[in-house]
Amino acid sequence: MFAAALIAVLALTLGGCGTAGPNSTLTPTTEFGREIDRLFNILFIGGIIVFVLVEAALLYTVIRYRRREGVPAPKHVHGNTTLEIAWTLIPAVVLAFIAIPTVRSIFRTQDRAIPGALEVEVIGHQWWWEFRYPQYTRQGAGGKIDTLVTANELYLPVGRTANFALKSKDVLHSFWIPQLGGKRDLITNHTNYIWFTPESTAVWNGFCAEYCGTSHANMRLRAFTVTQAEFDKWVANQLSVPGAPAPATPPVAQVAPTTGAQTPTGDVARTPSPVPQAQLATGTVSLEQLPAYALPATPIPANLEISGVTGDVSRGEAIFRTGACIACHTVASVPIARGVLGPNLSHFGSRTTIGAGLYPNDARHLMAWIKDAPSMKPGSLMPAFGRPKIPSGYTDQQIADIAAYLHSLK
């Protein structure tokens, strides 16, 4: 029994030491991550050496000087200058050993990003992420400059340093993509910065790492590191207005229609799924391409599921334009939809997840979300819109129409 328990504990402990997990900080893939990892290794190995030496001296002393029958108690002494100097100096040396690499890592990871970096503003909201790319803009209606804005899904080109300006709309949050970089806090009325350079194309899970209220654990993000060509296509698509002529797309250098819009590592790389040509043209990663570790698995609460209805895009658009949606959401192609309280939905259909990474972005989950967001995500500022919770709310058919419209916004 004891042996079995011991084996179980050992297996769990050793299992926890595995570094291959998709959310492991022990397998860094950027210069920022490697700097932290190097410091961690130095301190960890140093700690092991000190532990072994101290425990060895302790065990030796306990055994060598243990009480024996017939041997009188040893003479008590007071004060030993040599010993006292030794146990003052040794910790000082140990502290210096810790301080030098730590301070060096602090200077390196707090340094300014190199000039020419990709600038990304990260704005924390309860409970979702807003991403703005101020270097990518479009001349909007009336000469107004519109910036590329998206939510919960980051696109970063491989090989280009990304410099993140971290801000918060409400409370403290913390930006963390374990294998790329972080954590660093998002603070109201103060901008923090963090930068790193993605090195490989993949899908990464990101998290909020600072308790920020009810749905802190539900404040997730996905980062897609893609080739520069895919990134350019993604930018062109995000800056286009659905329904309006798309801006000229940059020349496409490397598109392999049968291997996916990108070549993510992990599950997807092993089982590449064919990607429709239409999706390749937008440079976006589709839900089908998400590797298992990035696919949300949150169950839909009981009695929320809508089935047996098929939405109609134009009916959905009419409901969206005249409904409450426009008070909180922006959609570039709908001039009166300029709300900023909720995520920008201009290209909602190009995202893989909804609810800040909590559910896959498919009709089933989106309809349940519109029907009763607070039940889907505790504390959600988006109210319920569906019957029967809201007696005058939308019918299941109307919700299906809105969902069809939102999914048409690629």
Ligand code: CUA
């Ligand atoms: Cu945002 Cu925790």
